[in-house]
Amino acid sequence: MAIENIKTSKGWADQDHVPGLKSELLELNMGPQHPATHGVLRLVLLTDGEVVYKVTPVMGYLHRCAEKIAEGVNYKQWVVYTDRFDYLSPMTCNHAYVTALEKVMQQEVPERAEHIRIVVSELSRMASHLIALATFGLDMGAWTPLLYCFREREVILDLLERISGGRMLYNYMVPGGVRYDVPKDNWASDVIDFITMIENKKLKDYNELLSFNKIFIGRLANVAVIDPQTAIDYGCTGPVLRGSGVKFDCRKDDPYSLYHKFDFEIPVGMGEKGTVGDCWDRYMVRVREIEQSCRIIRQALESLPDGPYQAIELKKIVKAPAGAAYSRVESAKGELGHYIIADGGQTAFRNKVRSPSFCNLQVMEKVGVGLMISDLVALIGSLDIVLGEIDR
Amino acid sequence: MDQKEIYQLMAEKLGTAALGFSDEGVEACADVAPERIAEACLFLRDDERLAFNQLMCLSGIDWDGYDENGKGKSVKILGYAEDGQPETSDHVSEGDFGVVYSLYSHSKLHKFTVRVRVSRDKAAVPSVAQVWSTADWHEREAWDLLGISFEGHPNLRRILLEEHWVGHPLRKDYQMPDSWDNVPLNGQPYGNNPFPTPEVTPDPTLDQPAGDDPVEG
Numbered sequence: 262m263a264i265e266n267i268k269t270s271k272g273w274a275d276q277d278h279v280p281g282l283k284s285e286l287l288e289l290n291m292g293p294q295h296p297a298t299h300g301v302l303r304l305v306l307l308t309d310g311e312v313v314y315k316v317t318p319v320m321g322y323l324h325r326c327a328e329k330i331a332e333g334v335n336y337k338q339w340v341v342y343t344d345r346f347d348y349l350s351p352m353t354c355n356h357a358y359v360t361a362l363e364k365v366m367q368q369e370v371p372e373r374a375e376h377i378r379i380v381v382s383e384l385s386r387m388a389s390h391l392i393a394l395a396t397f398g399l400d401m402g403a404w405t406p407l408l409y410c411f412r413e414r415e416v417i418l419d420l421l422e423r424i425s426g427g428r429m430l431y432n433y434m435v436p437g438g439v440r441y442d443v444p445k446d447n448w449a450s451d452v453i454d455f456i457t458m459i460e461n462k463k464l465k466d467y468n469e470l471l472s473f474n475k476i477f478i479g480r481l482a483n484v485a486v487i488d489p490q491t492a493i494d495y496g497c498t499g500p501v502l503r504g505s506g507v508k509f510d511c512r513k514d515d516p517y518s519l520y521h522k523f524d525f526e527i528p529v530g531m532g533e534k535g536t537v538g539d540c541w542d543r544y545m546v547r548v549r550e551i552e553q554s555c556r557i558i559r560q561a562l563e564s565l566p567d568g569p570y571q572a573i574e575l576k577k578i579v580k581a582p583a584g585a586a587y588s589r590v591e592s593a594k595g596e597l598g599h600y601i602i603a604d605g606g607q608t609a610f611r612n613k614v615r616s617p618s619f620c621n622l623q624v625m626e627k628v629g630v631g632l633m634i635s636d637l638v639a640l641i642g643s644l645d646i647v648l649g650e651i652d653r
Numbered sequence: 654m655d656q657k658e659i660y661q662l663m664a665e666k667l668g669t670a671a672l673g674f675s676d677e678g679v680e681a682c683a684d685v686a687p688e689r690i691a692e693a694c695l696f697l698r699d700d701e702r703l704a705f706n707q708l709m710c711l712s713g714i715d716w717d718g719y720d721e722n723g724k725g726k727s728v729k730i731l732g733y734a735e736d737g738q739p740e741t742s743d744h745v746s747e748g749d750f751g752v753v754y755s756l757y758s759h760s761k762l763h764k765f766t767v768r769v770r771v772s773r774d775k776a777a778v779p780s781v782a783q784v785w786s787t788a789d790w791h792e793r794e795a796w797d798l799l800g801i802s803f804e805g806h807p808n809l810r811r812i813l814l815e816e817h818w819v820g821h822p823l824r825k826d827y828q829m830p831d832s833w834d835n836v837p838l839n840g841q842p843y844g845n846n847p848f849p850t851p852e853v854t855p856d857p858t859l860d861q862p863a864g865d866d867p868v869e870g
Contacts, residue, residue, distance in 0.1 A: 321813040326822050328798070332730050365679055493706050493759060496787030509759060583723030584678040587710055587755040587766065600712045600753065606725020611823075613712035615755075623790045652813060 286314060289634075293322050297400050297638040300648030302622075306634070313637055316629040318622055323652035331612035336362055336579050337435060339612070344430040346597075346616060346650040349392050352378075352385035352421070353592035354650075355434040360517050361588035361599035362436050366581045374438035374570045375519045379561045380452065381421060381433065383554040387459070388417040389593035390547040390554075397544055397642040398471050401480050406471045413463055416455055423448055436579050438571035449562050456555040464552060472548055481544065482535030485628050485640040489538070495627065496620035499595025500550065501644055504530040504543030511591035518590075523560045525553045540643040547645070580607055594618050594645060616650040654763050656681040659703060666696050682753075682766040690752075690769050691779040691805070697756060697765065698784055705756040705765060708785040712755075713795030716770070717748030717825040728825055739829040746826040750776045750801050771801070780806040798823040 292303035301322035307315040327342045343358040344351040356378055363370060395410035418428050423444050425433040433440050443449060471477055487497065492505040502509055510527045512520040528549035530542025573579060581603035589598035595617025602611040621644050629637055656676060660683045664671035670693070672684040685693050697705045718728025731740040754767045771778055780803035782789040792803040793812040800821035803809060811818060820827055832838055 321815070324813045326798070329730070329822050329827075333732060367679065494786045496708060496785070507759065514762065515764075580725065583720070584680075585682075585753075586679040587753075589709065596709065598710050598755070600710055600755065602714065602719075604720045604725055604727045605723035606720070606727065608725075610719060610727055611712070611714050613710065613714075615710040615712075619790065620787050623787060627786075 284309075291634075291637075293319075298641060299396060299646055302641075302646070302648055302651075304637075306637075308634065311633045311635075313629055313632050313634060316625060316637065318625060320622075320648065320651050323648050325653065327653045328612055328614060331609050333608065335607040336581065336609065339609070340434065341430075341432045344432055346614065346653060347389070347592060347594060347618070347647045348429065348649050349647055350382075350385040350389035350593040351429070351431050352381045352433065353389075353590065354597065355431065356382045356518070357588075357590040357592060357597040358599055359434045359436050360590055361586065361601050362579075362581065364586045364588045365584055365601050365603050366436065366579065368437050369572060370437060371569045371572055372519070372566050373568045374572070376561045376565050377424075377439050377443060377570060378434060379518055379520065379523075380558050381424065381431075381439075383558045383561075384417050384421060384452070386593040387551050387554050388414045388421075390551050391417075393547050393593075393642075393645040394467060394471065394544070397645070398477070400638050400642040401477055403471055403474070403477065406467060409463075409466060409470065413459065420448070420452055420455065435571070435573070435575065437573035438569070440575070442570045443565070449565065452558060453562060456558050460552060460555050464548065467548060472545060478534050478541060481541040481639055481643070482539055484535075484540045484636050485632060485643065486536045487538045487624060487628055491624065491627060492538070495624040497595070497624055498617050498620065499591065499593070500543055500546040501595065501621045501624070503527065504546045504643070505538035506530050506532075506542075511589055511596055515589065517588070519561075520557075522564075523557050525556050528553065540639045543643040543645075578607055580605065581609075589615070592617060594647060594650065595621060597650075614653055616653065618644075618646040618648075618650045622646050622651060654702070654761060656765065659683075659763070659765050662700065662702060663693060663697065666700075667693055680766055682768050684768050684770070687752075687769040687771045687778050689779075690754075690767070691781050691784065693767065694754065694781045694784045697767070702761075703765075704758045704760050706759055706785075707757045708754060708781070708787050708791070709757050709764075710753075710755040711781075711788055711791035711795065712753045713799040713801045713823070714751040714753065715746075715748065715799055715823060715825050716751050717746040717773070718744070719748065730825055731828055733829055739831050741828060742826070744826065746824070747773060748825070749773060750799065752778050752795065752801060754781070776800060777802040777804050779804050780809075782806055797821070800824060 287308050289306040289308055291306055292298040293301045303319040305317040306313055331339050340355060343354040346354045391410040391414045395407040398406040422428045425431040487505050489505045489507050492502050506529050508527050508529050513527055528546050530537050530546055534541045583603055583605045585602040587598055587600045589596045597617055598615035600613040601609055604610040629640060660674040670686040670689040672686055674683050697703050720726040731742055734740050749770045749772055751770045756765045769778055780792055792806055795801050796809050797811040797813050798821055830838055
């Protein structure tokens with residue numbers, strides 16, 4: 262609704278019941294430095310009391326124009342920039358880029374490398390979802406789950422440090438494989454131990470502490486409902502789309518890597534506590550995805566084949582033949598796509614990144630209208646955005 | 654549905670505006686006349702046999718200096734020279750702009766890619782924000798970074814850069830600025846303070862600094 266219409270609408274004028282006292286819409290800046298915006302995001306709110314009339318996201322505070330940098334550095338050098346997009350699950354960002362690049366290069370990848378990629382991607386996805394649960398609880402006023410989730414995330418970071426050498430930003434995948442092989446010091450069995458612990462104990466803890474907490478449910482059920490048509494129309498993907506009841510996951514519906522080999526389910530929102538597509542559904546999809554990630558990791562590690570883990574020698578500079586392709590993977594936040602145009606040289610001619618948070622955030626312009634400000638915080642938390650990916 | 658069949662359905666509807674189809678590369682794609690792209694997209698979305706209800710990606714491209722032979726000899730982009738000054742070039746940009754629409758259908762589970770090309774001096778494409786809402790921000794991004802204008806867009810403003818930024822960075826002839834808002838960007842060492850303290854010359858008309866008198870009483 263345009264601002265002018267709001268100002269002259271009847272409901273608006275009716276509130277001036279005290280003679281001589283006029284009220285008007287209040288423009289409110291939420292962010293860029295705000296604990297509930299999950300990064301340097303600024304929301305320009307137009308509010309009437311506690312109710313949001315209009316919400317305009319303003320972003321770009323982290324903009325580095327990584328797509329321009331991609332045109333200046335060679336293919337392998339740019340892997341490191343993909344880490345910085347979604348810095349909470351950099352492995353899936355690595356995976357998205359190398360998958361797209363290998364599609365343009367028509368490069369085969371050894372089976373062992375694909376298995377390792379899947380294991381680290383799923384670990385990264387779990388780490389990202391744990392942060393999502395933790396910060397979402399924090400937004401809703403629950404402190405304790407934050408400490409629990411960060412404790413488990415710490416284990417994942419340690420495991421990924423052992424395989425890649427980095428704790429947060431890994432630069433682990435290279436075109437044609439991965440940078441290092443699985444460490445010999447029981448890494449695989451440590452991962453299995455960890456996911457067994459998550460499956461058997463930790464998920465129950467989270468559910469008791471947070472998911473089925475009465476206050477938490479009361480705060481989220483029936484809040485900021487995104488219906489399936491809106492979700493698809495606005496290009497929402499990942500847990501946001503699945504929370505609305507659409508059973509779509511790139512890992513199943515547009516299989517890449519070796520995901521078609523593994524047995525797992527796609528959790529969708531079912532409206533257990535309220536309406537399909539409310540904040541609680543989006544939250545619960547993430548909890549259930551952690552469980553499915555555990556299943557995938559277990560299968561991938563138990564069937565880890567022997568053989569090479571790199572198809573191209575690490576020192577070699579890669580070239581891609583002229584051509585263009587769009588390729589997408591399911592990152593922790595949704596569909597992460599790369600449109601790469603190659604001209605036969607060492608550098609991409611154009612590398613467009615379609616980031617899931619960018620598209621998921623846009624739906625807020627529609628769904629955020631009419632919410633209370635405190636419910637808007639719930640909406641932001643349930644969208645689980647990362648600003649490094651939106652601004653690129 | 655097969656890519657070729659999708660193109661034929663679209664070509665029946667569009668007639669001469671469907672410019673061609675290529676499936677030689679990694680990914681098949683169709684070329685459409687830019688002035689009828691919004692109509693083509695509406696058809697692709699609404700036709701029951703196609704039902705492309707999701708726009709996966711909308712990419713703007715500056716085709717200037719693209720090496721057609723595939724030898725990797727495209728025009729070099731301009732950065733900063735070693736002395737920290739922005740690089741300049743005599744190259745006059747003349748290539749077209751392009752927009753690529755990557756589509757997906759949730760019900761039919763097929764993909765399709767549509768491309769348009771517009772000339773550099775008339776870089777305007779009809780907007781498809783009315784067809785898919787997600788195109789709104791994608792088109793704003795293409796406007797922001799490449800300067801492709803989208804006719805009929807409800808709110809064509811910069812999205813990632815500041816409102817008063819000059820130029821469009823993803824253009825191949827974009828020259829890096831040497832300063833922005835009086836902050837030098839020309840690769841000065843970080844140790845140098847970009848805001849040096851101005852030298853203050855004491856005013857001889859003032860005997861002593863004011864405000865330090867002891868309060869009496």
